[in-house]
Amino acid sequence: MNAAPTLHAVLPTLSPLLPELILGIGVLALILFGAFRGERSTEGVNVGALILLIVALFVVVTQPTHRVTTLNGAFISDAFSRVMKALILLGSSATILLSRDYFQRERIDRFEYPILVVLCTIGMMVMASANDLISLYLGLELQSLAAYVIAAFHRDDLKSTEAGLKYFVLGALSSGMLLYGSSLIYGFTGTVSFPGIVSALHAGSGFGIVLGIVFVAAGVAFKMSAVPFHMWTPDVYEGSPTPVTAFFASAPKMAAVAMSVRVFAGAFQDVAAIWQQIIIFIAIASMALGSFAAIGQRNLKRLMAYSSIGNIGYALIGLAAAKEDGVRGVVIYMVIYLAMTLGAFAIILSLRRGRQMFESIDDLAGLSRTHPVLAFCLAMMMFSLAGIPPLAGFFAKFYVFAAAIKEGLVTLAVIGVVTSVVGAFYYLRLVKVMYFDEPQAGYERIPPGSAIVLGLSSVVVILFWLAPAPLVAVAGAAAKALY
Amino acid sequence: MTAAAAFFYLFAGLAIASGFMVIASRNPVSSVLFLILAFVNAAGLFVLMGAEFLAMILVVVYVGAVAVLFLFVVMMLDVDFAQLRQGFQRYLPVGGLIGAIFLIEIVLVVGSWTIDPGLVQAPLGNPTSGESFTNTYALGRVLYTEYAYFFQIAGLVLLVAMIGAIVLTLRDRPGVKRQNIAVQNARTQAMAVETRKVPSRQGVEV
Numbered sequence: 011m012n013a014a015p016t017l018h019a020v021l022p023t024l025s026p027l028l029p030e031l032i033l034g035i036g037v038l039a040l041i042l043f044g045a046f047r048g049e050r051s052t053e054g055v056n057v058g059a060l061i062l063l064i065v066a067l068f069v070v071v072t073q074p075t076h077r078v079t080t081l082n083g084a085f086i087s088d089a090f091s092r093v094m095k096a097l098i099l100l101g102s103s104a105t106i107l108l109s110r111d112y113f114q115r116e117r118i119d120r121f122e123y124p125i126l127v128v129l130c131t132i133g134m135m136v137m138a139s140a141n142d143l144i145s146l147y148l149g150l151e152l153q154s155l156a157a158y159v160i161a162a163f164h165r166d167d168l169k170s171t172e173a174g175l176k177y178f179v180l181g182a183l184s185s186g187m188l189l190y191g192s193s194l195i196y197g198f199t200g201t202v203s204f205p206g207i208v209s210a211l212h213a214g215s216g217f218g219i220v221l222g223i224v225f226v227a228a229g230v231a232f233k234m235s236a237v238p239f240h241m242w243t244p245d246v247y248e249g250s251p252t253p254v255t256a257f258f259a260s261a262p263k264m265a266a267v268a269m270s271v272r273v274f275a276g277a278f279q280d281v282a283a284i285w286q287q288i289i290i291f292i293a294i295a296s297m298a299l300g301s302f303a304a305i306g307q308r309n310l311k312r313l314m315a316y317s318s319i320g321n322i323g324y325a326l327i328g329l330a331a332a333k334e335d336g337v338r339g340v341v342i343y344m345v346i347y348l349a350m351t352l353g354a355f356a357i358i359l360s361l362r363r364g365r366q367m368f369e370s371i372d373d374l375a376g377l378s379r380t381h382p383v384l385a386f387c388l389a390m391m392m393f394s395l396a397g398i399p400p401l402a403g404f405f406a407k408f409y410v411f412a413a414a415i416k417e418g419l420v421t422l423a424v425i426g427v428v429t430s431v432v433g434a435f436y437y438l439r440l441v442k443v444m445y446f447d448e449p450q451a452g453y454e455r456i457p458p459g460s461a462i463v464l465g466l467s468s469v470v471v472i473l474f475w476l477a478p479a480p481l482v483a484v485a486g487a488a489a490k491a492l493y
Numbered sequence: 494m495t496a497a498a499a500f501f502y503l504f505a506g507l508a509i510a511s512g513f514m515v516i517a518s519r520n521p522v523s524s525v526l527f528l529i530l531a532f533v534n535a536a537g538l539f540v541l542m543g544a545e546f547l548a549m550i551l552v553v554v555y556v557g558a559v560a561v562l563f564l565f566v567v568m569m570l571d572v573d574f575a576q577l578r579q580g581f582q583r584y585l586p587v588g589g590l591i592g593a594i595f596l597i598e599i600v601l602v603v604g605s606w607t608i609d610p611g612l613v614q615a616p617l618g619n620p621t622s623g624e625s626f627t628n629t630y631a632l633g634r635v636l637y638t639e640y641a642y643f644f645q646i647a648g649l650v651l652l653v654a655m656i657g658a659i660v661l662t663l664r665d666r667p668g669v670k671r672q673n674i675a676v677q678n679a680r681t682q683a684m685a686v687e688t689r690k691v692p693s694r695q696g697v698e699v
């Protein structure tokens with residue numbers, strides 16, 4: 011009886027940490043299982059990782075919504091972190107579903123892959139719940155390091171190795187910039203915790219803070235692949251194995267956006283005037299490059315890379331609004347972006363005959379006659395990415411543009427609309443190729459994992475307009491947690 | 494006080510000079526050696542600040558492990574650094590111009606820089622203040638309690654690094670004969686030796 015209170019005093023509250031703990035302990039068990047069983051364990055580790063992610067998703071969804079900080083304020087669990095973690099876990103689970111068939115065909119099916127995906131997910135969840143600069147950086151490093159390895163997972167393939175190396179070198183540079191910015195912020199506010207930074211900035215900010223914010227913004231922009239730190243994106247997306255590309259375009263983007271919202275709308279809330287212009291510039295540049303540079307692309311993976319750059323630009327419009335409505339727009343945008351991206355990649359992954367994968371736009375020719383359902387789904391994804399109502403992508407853009415206009419950023423919203431019209435050109439070209447070009451030989455049946463992902467994301471994209479209220483309410487609650 | 498200042502300028506000057514030599518020296522091996530000199534000087538600066546644990550860690554980890562590993566890599570890889578540096582003259586005007594602009598900007602920025610005197614005088618969150626702890630003791634006291642979370646995440650980062658190194662480099666080479674002690678021990682005379690009757694003038698097939 012006597013021991014209980016002392017133990018309680020020593021141990022921090024761990025209940026908000028439950029999803030991370032489940033994943034962490036579970037992944038250690040999977041590593042042991044994989045190490046003892048060897049290559050025969052791949053199937054089991056895949057299933058185990060998927061179960062872990064789904065259990066963690068369930069725990070995240072059922073966690074209490076109020077704000078809890080624990081571990082000396084390093085970890086925060088609130089409505090915002092819950093939504094972002096749910097998205098991250100959905101992205102990671104979908105990746106595992108998409109990967110199995112591809113990895114077996116390419117004969118690179120090893121048990122370390124799902125383990126690295128789960129470890130990467132832990133890093134992303136740490137980022138989403140970071141409440142100080144140290145946990146933010148550690149989460150980011152955990153996520154990035156696992157991502158560098160899985161980018162090079164096809165180690166006998168020149169392009170995959172190149173993708174891994176390029177990602178690693180540039181990622182290390184951007185981490186360095188983020189760390190330098192963090193150290194400046196620590197130096198000028200005297201604390202690393204976000205609430206501490208808020209109160210320190212409340213008293214006033216000097217020039218050192220501006221310099222720190224610029225460096226942090228550079229590091230964050232790299233992780234989000236926003237212009238002008240996007241150079242790595244097309245090469246890494248093209249070189250990595252396709253399911254890994256799907257992963258990079260989904261879950262880590264959620265984590266990077268969660269991180270940027272936590273840092274800018276959270277810690278630097280009171281100095282919005284400083285970072286707002288940076289975010290506005292990044293948003294405009296990303297939208298413009300995402301739409302214009304994608305026009306010349308013939309490779310579907312590169313096209314999706316530019317598309318993801320452009321989409322980050324649109325999401326950042328919400329952040330640039332620097333108000334509750336803007337953050338709500340960002341959350342809604344990321345939910346719908348996740349559905350559209352995963353759906354598109356599920357289709358790209360099913361363009362295959364035997365061991366050969368097809369990733370050029372011309373390989374889509376006449377898909378409407380050989381695979382009408384796939385073609386219809388891809389057409390819906392593309393219409394949605396182009397922002398055509400009543401598909402989900404329209405609502406995503408609507409909420410961020412509305413938030414921007416409400417805050418008087420009319421020019422930004424207008425530029426957003428113009429670039430999305432330009433972007434519509436290359437999205438609609440895919441539809442034209444599928445429906446009006448001469449068909450080629452058909453492809454094999456879509457693998458079951460991809461079918462599940464495609465089905466779910468198509469339902470979200472096509473039927474979102476029937477019931478947008480729940481998502482808008484959840485996103486509103488998430489944004490309220492920050493303001 | 495003057496001795497400390499003298500040592501500060503000695504260490505700081507040497508650190509900057511050797512840092513410059515890292516990029517200026519022609520021979521990559523001497524670049525790495527200058528890097529080691531820069532690390533040792535930084536360790537000296539740490540000692541002056543009273544952070545003796547960090548100083549020793551810097552020497553042990555960076556000089557003892559990282560820099561020596563660098564040295565091995567530089568010696569083993571046949572990288573022609575002279576070739577990498579070709580075109581230095583050609584890009585010098587543009588690069589020099591950009592460098593000069595940055596330098597002017599930094600001078601303008603730092604010139605108007607004022608650091609809050611409160612920050613300088615009272616280092617924040619110093620766990621050793623008022624008590625006679627050593628650095629090591631103070632770090633050990635917070636590392637597993639206040640910073641246990643960061644410590645665990647850092648552990649996961651190292652785990653990823655280990656798995657990653659194995660995934661990317663370990664290969665099963667077919668046709669390599671490995672020693673299997675269990676199989677060796679399990680050999681019996683019946684498995685290893687065969688007795689044949691050799692007929693006269695015919696020999697045996699093996």
